[in-house]
Amino acid sequence: MKHSMTPKQFFQTVLFGEIWEAMKVTWRHMFHKPMTFQYPREKRIIPDAHRGALCLLRYEDGKERCVGCDLCEAACPSRCIKVISEEDKSLPLERYASEFYIDITKCVFCGYCVEACPVNALAMTKMYEFSTHDKRTLLFDKKRLYDVGERHLSDAKKYLYAHNLEKEGDESRAYRYHFPESIKTVQSSTE
């Protein structure tokens, strides 16, 4: 069967057309701003709502915010939080978390525990550099969680603001969960 080349096919073959076509992509990218970061020398700007390592927070006077209520433990879908609470002997009826553990190897960084906390004792930070050869060091205890909170306090506060958890007044109340009106009516009629 006779096969003849069109002039276009002839020039494509003689001038290696496919190679020049492919080189166009290379040249186009030579004039683009690089997309890669030279980590760890260069670091990305992390948004305030980023879900990084968890931490525990204190009030301005240094008092621990956590009241050991266990709501974060109940909300955690990975079952990686363990809270042991005790009564504060100096303040009857007040409780605190005597022990607090988060197994970061199981954490999926969903942020449910932060949402569940009624006193904003938990927050997430922009800290993501905690890789290790020994995964036992990724069982964060209470001391380590407070340490992370102290070192990343401003990012933790920004996280709470970004997720509408640490706002004052009406703005905060509008975000928080409210029981439906029918339940409120039943409660007030039984009081």
Ligand code: SF4
């Ligand atoms: S971020 Fe999610 S998975 Fe991690 S401890 Fe909190 S609730 Fe559990």
Ligand code: SF4
């Ligand atoms: S961190 Fe918050 S939700 Fe968890 S035990 Fe403490 S007060 Fe309760």
